[in-house]
Amino acid sequence: MRTPVLDPEEIHVWFVALDRIRVTEATxxxxxxxxxxxxxxxxxAGRFRYLSAHLALRTLLAGYLGVVPQLPRFERRCPDPDECGGCGAGKPALRAGPWPEFDINLSHSGSAALLALCRAPGVVGVDIERIRSHFDWSRVPAVGPSGRVAGFRTWTGIEAVGKAAGTGLRDMAAxxxxxxxxxxxxRLPGDVSDWYVSEVECPDGYVGSLATNRPGVTVRTYHWPPIDP
Known part of the structure; x- marks a missing residue:
């Protein structure tokens, strides 16, 4: 598969069908x-999702970096290192190497995953959720009374902002x-910076959102493994 070129003014989002990945290659x-x-x-099932999603992450990222999938290494970057003293928590990030600096984010739910990539200094967060029946969003103050699908869309946006900012759900975005x-x-509580949330097109039964700090960026969506014509 030929990896697309990631323009500095683009974000690439990959929808990954986890049930089409062979986890025998994991080791x-x-x-x-x-x-x-x-x-x-x-x-x-959870172990399979984790292995499949991380195999997809390494395989796709290797194509952008021009290296073998085993080479990239990752670390966690705390959004407030001066306060936490390098606690080892925070947003997973690609370690510096002989390649351009990318910001990456991964989310998985059910048999699907989303992987988002952009070039620094842009940052990106992504979240995907399998739509569950009879979910009462009125019990979640950050979402409030909402239709089932609309509620999942709002929730994935909240998650995506937290992942992009590296704060997780410690502070929930409005x-x-x-x-x-x-x-x-x-916006996150106490922060005047804007985040930009857009819906990611997903197959039936799933909703996904992407968040970035860059207005006007072009989002391109791909599928992996490729869908047969």
Missing amino acids: DILDDSELRRATGIRHR IGPPEPGGIRRA
Whole structure:
């Protein structure tokens, strides 16, 4: 598969069909920390999702970097290192290497995953959720009373902003109504910076959102493994 060129003014989002990935290759591609993390996941389905998603991450990222999938290494970057003293928590990030600096983010749910990439200094966060029946969003103050699908869309936007900023759900973003083009602005508590949230097109049964600090960026969506014509 030929990897597309990632323009500095673009974000690439990959929808990954996890049930089409062979996890037998995991021990040859994932590093020791990833394999230990997978071993610690008790449920077989969860362990399979983790292995499949990280195999996809390494395979696709290797294409952009022009290296073998085993080479990239990752670290966690705390958004407030001066306060936490390097606690080892925070947003997963690609370590510096002989390649351009990318910001990456990964999310998985059910049998699907989303991987987003952009060039620094842009940052990106992504979230995907399998739509569950009879979910009462009125129990979630950050979303409030909402239709089932609309509630999942808002929630994935909140998650995507937290992942882009590296704060997780410690501080939940307030997301505004859709603007022309479908973009929704969001802000984290105590922060005057705008985040830009857009919906990611997903197959039936899933919703996904992407958040970035860059207005007007072009988002391109791909599928992996490729869909047969």
